Amino acid sequence: MTQHLADALTSDSGLPTTTGTRPGWWREAVIYQVYPRSFADSNGDGMGDLEGIRSRLPYLKELGVDAVWLSPFYASPQADAGYDVADYRAIDPMFGTLHDADAVIREAHELGLRIIVDLVPNHCSDQHEWFKQALREGPGTPLRERFHFRPGQGDDGELPPNDWESIFGGPAWTRVADGEWYLHLFAPEQPDFNWEHPAVQDEFRSILRFWLDLGADGFRIDVAHGLVKAPGLPDLGRDEQLKLLGNQVLPFFDQDGVHEIYRSWRLVLDEYAGDRIGVAEAWTPSADRTALYLRPDELHQAFNFHYLSTGWDAEALRATIDESLDSMRPVGAPTTWVLSNHDVVRHRTRFGSLERARAAALLMLALPGSAYVYQGEELGLPEVVDLPDEVRQDPSFFKANGQDGLRDGCRVPIPWSGDQAPYGFGEGGSWLPQPAEWAGLSVEVQTGDPASTLELYRAALRIRRERGDLGAGDAVEWLEAPEGVLAFRRGDFVCTVNTTREPVRMPAPGTVLLASGEVTDPGVLGADTAVWWQG
Numbered sequence: 001m002t003q004h005l006a007d008a009l010t011s012d013s014g015l016p017t018t019t020g021t022r023p024g025w026w027r028e029a030v031i032y033q034v035y036p037r038s039f040a041d042s043n044g045d046g047m048g049d050l051e052g053i054r055s056r057l058p059y060l061k062e063l064g065v066d067a068v069w070l071s072p073f074y075a076s077p078q079a080d081a082g083y084d085v086a087d088y089r090a091i092d093p094m095f096g097t098l099h100d101a102d103a104v105i106r107e108a109h110e111l112g113l114r115i116i117v118d119l120v121p122n123h124c125s126d127q128h129e130w131f132k133q134a135l136r137e138g139p140g141t142p143l144r145e146r147f148h149f150r151p152g153q154g155d156d157g158e159l160p161p162n163d164w165e166s167i168f169g170g171p172a173w174t175r176v177a178d179g180e181w182y183l184h185l186f187a188p189e190q191p192d193f194n195w196e197h198p199a200v201q202d203e204f205r206s207i208l209r210f211w212l213d214l215g216a217d218g219f220r221i222d223v224a225h226g227l228v229k230a231p232g233l234p235d236l237g238r239d240e241q242l243k244l245l246g247n248q249v250l251p252f253f254d255q256d257g258v259h260e261i262y263r264s265w266r267l268v269l270d271e272y273a274g275d276r277i278g279v280a281e282a283w284t285p286s287a288d289r290t291a292l293y294l295r296p297d298e299l300h301q302a303f304n305f306h307y308l309s310t311g312w313d314a315e316a317l318r319a320t321i322d323e324s325l326d327s328m329r330p331v332g333a334p335t336t337w338v339l340s341n342h343d344v345v346r347h348r349t350r351f352g353s354l355e356r357a358r359a360a361a362l363l364m365l366a367l368p369g370s371a372y373v374y375q376g377e378e379l380g381l382p383e384v385v386d387l388p389d390e391v392r393q394d395p396s397f398f399k400a401n402g403q404d405g406l407r408d409g410c411r412v413p414i415p416w417s418g419d420q421a422p423y424g425f426g427e428g429g430s431w432l433p434q435p436a437e438w439a440g441l442s443v444e445v446q447t448g449d450p451a452s453t454l455e456l457y458r459a460a461l462r463i464r465r466e467r468g469d470l471g472a473g474d475a476v477e478w479l480e481a482p483e484g485v486l487a488f489r490r491g492d493f494v495c496t497v498n499t500t501r502e503p504v505r506m507p508a509p510g511t512v513l514l515a516s517g518e519v520t521d522p523g524v525l526g527a528d529t530a531v532w533w534q535g
Contacts (some may be wrong), residue, residue: 019397026218026300026370027334028471030461031116033374035342036073036095038413040427048413050091050100052426056416057107059443062377064461067114069220069279070341073101074120075434077127079189081393081411082223084125088207094368105215114217116279121204122223123190131191139180144444146197148183148229153157157181163235164252183233184251185226193263195227208268218269218277218300222295228257254284264296276303279336287327294333301370304336312351312360312528314486314499321367321476328369329474335369340377346410349383355528358516359497360455362530363486365460366495368473373457376414379441380453384409384432391432408432417444459514463532467493482506485525496535498525510535 042050050073075090082092091098108115124131128168134143139151150161154173160173161181166188173181174188183192195201198373201272208219230251237278262278269276278299286288290302310320324335339347339360348357357380362372387408394407412432416424421434423442439445466469469491481487484500487509508522510533517529525531 006413014144023113025066029114029363029370030064030370030464030471031069031370031372032060032063032065033069033071033341033372035071035375035411036106037431038411039375040416041413041422041428042429044426044428045094045420046426046427046429046431047094049094050096050104054100054107057104057105057111057113061113063458064465065373067116067165067217068108069401070115070118070405072118072120072222077125077189079125080187083120083189084123084127084190085120086127087129088119088124089210089211102214108351109169109215115215116218116220116277117211117216118222119207119211119219120194120206121195122221122226123184123186123192126189126191128191135176138178144180146194147191148194148233150183150233152181155459158388163232163237164233165236177282183229185223186247192229195257199373201261203267206263212268212272212276216276218279220281221299222281224262224280224299224302225254225258225284226252227261228255230255248310249285254282259292259295259298262293265299279303284433287323291327291333292330294328295331299441302336303338303341303372308338308340312356312499314481314484314497317363317497317499318478318486319420325474325476334476335367336372336496337364337369338372338374338376339364339369340410341372342374342411344410346374346377346381347384348377348380349385352384353528354380355517356451356499358456359499359528359530361453361457362460362514362516362532363495364498365530366470366488366490366493366530368471368475368490370471374410376484378454378457379414379443379446381438381441383415384412384435387412387432390428393432415442416441417442441446456514456516460532463513479509489535492535493535495530496525496533497530498527501527503527509533 034053036053037048039048040056041048042051042055043049046296073091074085075087075092076082076084077086091101104116112274127138130143130146134147137143151157152161153159157179160171164172166172166184167186172183174184175181184190185192229298234251265278269278280293280302281301282290282293282302283305287306293302295297305322307320307324328335347360348354351360352355392408412434413422413425413430415434418424419439423434423438443454446454449455469494476488476490479487479489482504485504486497488495498504504525505523506525512519512522513532513534515529515531517526519531519532
């Protein structure tokens, strides 16, 4: 049935299995993350959708990215913004239909863009048919073995099976009516799959093929480090609150057994022409542990969260860059670079200024490997920190001892045009309120303004594409530079970055190609400024 449906949707479409001739496109690709509910609304209900995405694909082509990563759009009760999936082969009506997804993939390919879809294999929704049936069938039945059901502790089983905490706060276990408990590392509405069960493994290989048959160019794998739990589910044995975006050593994250799963997935990906890829969201204790996910028979990329977590400091950035490149080299994988995503405070706000955010963008795009751009960062959007409590939807916000609950602030719909909210996002408002000051940050306002952040990104991506070798390779040649300054050469290209708040005098290494701030004297590198040079 899966193959039949995919064949019906793609028959006579001319949909290519690849959108270019360059092998290993992902090694130096710039990939743009679209958060569907916050990108573009086509039907005026205040929520972004697939048709809205399709209508804005020409913008992404003009921006100069190579691929688009779509956060989840599957059928879901939306307990965690779609990361609680009820049906992995269906589209949630709030986003459209399967035909709309097919249209997005087709048109993206026609524009030369690839599409990466988000896959959530660690857990599903409590409304997934498997889980509902497991509840109906009761203790000891086969379907319960596809999840982590356990009897409780205490005289009457009234205590959770172990001391694991949910990432969103509170116990990682919920008790059901018949007395058993089930594991959920995230919200209670997100029961964890038991990846030791063959049916779970078979089902996800089938899901991979469904989307590959539809033309998807790859998968971003949510919580890729969490699928396998330590044998016996041992107690955590400590009181420290768990962090969604952390690198603790834990009995339910980064277990060695995950690698067998990804070896089996790689076999599926390799069945298809066109360099289909797997990208791991893997929070691990070290860059070396992350590299294990990228051995030649496993996945292709992993998010470089160690880089994302590094502050605006030249010494720290250089150390992270070196560590990142060094750790990927033995497994032959490209390093990835990322500054923002849908789970973290936007980097303009983290770094403290737009000037630093612009400089950080040029630094990231000058490094060898693949770069990820989160929607709106090309507009220089700040974090929205003053959202009213009543509009927030992040489940961790409602847990007293959970995360900070501030992920909604980076998910506010982006501004396209006009001087009043919703700024061209759609005709029916937006699901989260947009600040008044965003009128000056819209795509419409910034287009054609050479001083705008949007035109800076467009210029940087054009230069990166025209040079061809800017994203290639796996090394940088560090140059002597004053304290607080990064300077490196890549062939006849030089990048200099001043992370200090004061201008720094240093010899100009060539002719200015692009700068994040004004260059009035080539021998002076401005405060919080990055410059690209033709050496």
